[in-house]
Amino acid sequence: MKKIILLTSILACAAFAAPYDKCVACHGANGEKAAMGKSKVLSDMSKADIVSSLKGYQDGTYGGPMKGLMKGQVTGLSDADINAIAEKVGK
Numbered sequence: 001m002k003k004i005i006l007l008t009s010i011l012a013c014a015a016f017a018a019p020y021d022k023c024v025a026c027h028g029a030n031g032e033k034a035a036m037g038k039s040k041v042l043s044d045m046s047k048a049d050i051v052s053s054l055k056g057y058q059d060g061t062y063g064g065p066m067k068g069l070m071k072g073q074v075t076g077l078s079d080a081d082i083n084a085i086a087e088k089v090g091k
Contacts, residue, residue, distance in 0.1 A: 019081035020088050022073060031089030038065050047090030054082045 023042075026035035031042030042050060054077065056062020057070040077085075 018084070018088075019077060020085045023085065027089075036066065042089045043091065045090055047086040050086040050090045051082055054085065 023031070027033050027039070027042050031045075034041050040053075045053070053062055054074050057067065057074045058077070060067075060071065063070055074082075
């Protein structure tokens, strides 16, 4: 029973985390890193370019070497989540 409660708590925290939190590990706290040395630096991109890129990753029309990885990262993002990410790090 304790394991179920713990797992439920962890999943609830993940569900309510800020949309950008999952991006930080690769892109940096402020989008200042080229993820795995392959991506664009998010903080150098316009908000519109970030939105377009994330939606392109979702529908498979955008991306280079990290396309497969990124599709998995953005699949569950809503339009509001995508806009929040762009507002946080885009210029």
